[in-house]
Amino acid sequence: MSAFDELEPRGLWAAFETITRIPRPSRKEEKVREWLIQEAEKRGFSHQTDSVGNLVVRVPASPGKESSPTVVLQGHMDMVCEKNRSVEFNFEKDPIRVVRDGDWLKADGTTLGADNGIAVAMMLALLDDNGEHGPLELLFTMDEESGLIGALELDPTLISGRILVNIDSEDEGVVCIGCAGGKNTEGEVPLVTESIPANCTSYELEVLGLNGGHSGTEIHVGLGNAVSLCARVLDRLARELPLRISSLSGGDKHNAIPRECAVVLSVPQESGEKLRNLVAEMEQEIRSEIGDIEPNLRISLGEVALPAAPAAALESSVAIIRTLLLIPHGVLGMSRVAPGVVETSSNLAAAKIEGKALKLLTSQRSSVASLCNAAAERVRAAVEAAGGSVRYASEYPAWRPNPDSALLARCREAYKEMNGTEMKVEVIHAGLECGVIGAKVPGMEMISIGPEIRGPHSPDERLSIGSAIRVYEFLKSLLDRL
Structure with missing residues (x-):
């Protein structure tokens, strides 16, 4: 039995089911793009693809x-590819294993891809729906999740419309009219390595069971960052024991808060009991701080074979720990213009030892460009203090709100008529393609809407079935008004 059986409207859920079966990691969207082109051509609709792979399908107006x-x-066509460590899954080959749990659709141990697959499904479902609408341009962008790359490289001549409805928000009943800008800061710290002394014992230290989450919309929640927490535990150990780090791996995507981190370290053989006691103390301490929001947190320690390869020398091991501790993670400032909204943040997204270097990935966001740059400079200072270097990538602009937009007024009118309540208007602390597209296409009026999605960018991602249906019906109502 399929998780999609008996779901209506059939066109919407059939499209989303097909999307979950098509692999679509960032930069590898060709299969889903080919399918969308086939669907357009079957209906006789024109389409065009730009040089980077963004696709527009042009739909004639209703009579x-x-x-x-x-x-x-x-x-956008791509999805965040995250899975639990215990799950065997190849995002480049395997279909998503979708599970239905009451009103929710989720995946078995991986991200679901409702972000942003449900938008693609809604747009495709409109092709066969009987709703009234003017001329439509369905814009499917590529590589959004690794830094809005498709939008940044969009050929603006691909679209002629000057009204844009983005379907990449995740709260029903909310219309977004602005977002933060951002950039990624990547770092590399060189390491001095040495052979592990024969009188040492090696252990694997793991931080597991964290929720993870979106590094923009959930950065203020206080979720644990596995890399930062692991560095904190390592710092405690290194202050009391000589340790050498052989491997470290935590996090993956710039826009996801790391859920897991694993380190292989070596200490003198006689230090085993003290090591275990210190780890247990740190687990209890951290649980007392964030156990309410991270109830499944585990910090485990297990003995492993002594690695044959050289490890980071004692001083380099300390440099690894200090660098990770110094890199900021979390909210750095709240907005005074929009009370309750995060203004500036930084995410320690990933850390991994590769060869003789510690590789780092961080992301900064802010509604103020200079503050975003200042946050990135804090990362640079931490990396350079350890003798490393940084590079900046995937910089994108903020989307400046326009509360007087005629499109916004129509949107709120349609929502109130359908639901009898006012639609909430907000500015979010996350990157949306609206900011980039608006900068490329002057005069574009824009809003962003979407259904209830919880736990995006993590294997806990889930989509509300009822919400997706209501937002789809609202979208049709709005198009009839425009």
């Missing part, structure tokens, strides 16, 4: 709506 302005509906 009687030909004079309406062209509306751009926009979503």
